[in-house]
Amino acid sequence: MQYPIVIYPCEEGGYVAEVSALKGCLAQGETLDEVLNELKIVTDLWMETAEKYGQKLPDVADSIEKMKALSN
Structure with a gap:
């Protein structure tokens, strides 16, 4: 699965x-x-870890829509 990612520069570098x-x-x-x-x-x-404990993974499409909404 490919979820959207966010990358932030750090003040101290990296x-x-x-x-x-x-x-x-x-x-x-x-x-x-x-x-x-x-x-x-x-x-x-x-x-x-999520699989081990039976946690449901978030839907990729929902995650993409949320990111799009935040960027508008």
Whole structure:
């Protein structure tokens, strides 16, 4: 599944990226490549944990619509 992500530059340098549809799913890195690689790892772990505990994953289409609404 591909959820929308948001990337923020940090004042002290580097970046923070999050999958806002997945509560608490965020990562930090010094470069864009690093933050995206870290976010992939965190997202995979988030999904594994959700599956382990039987949590339903948010709908990707709903997540995209929410992001579009926020950007308008």
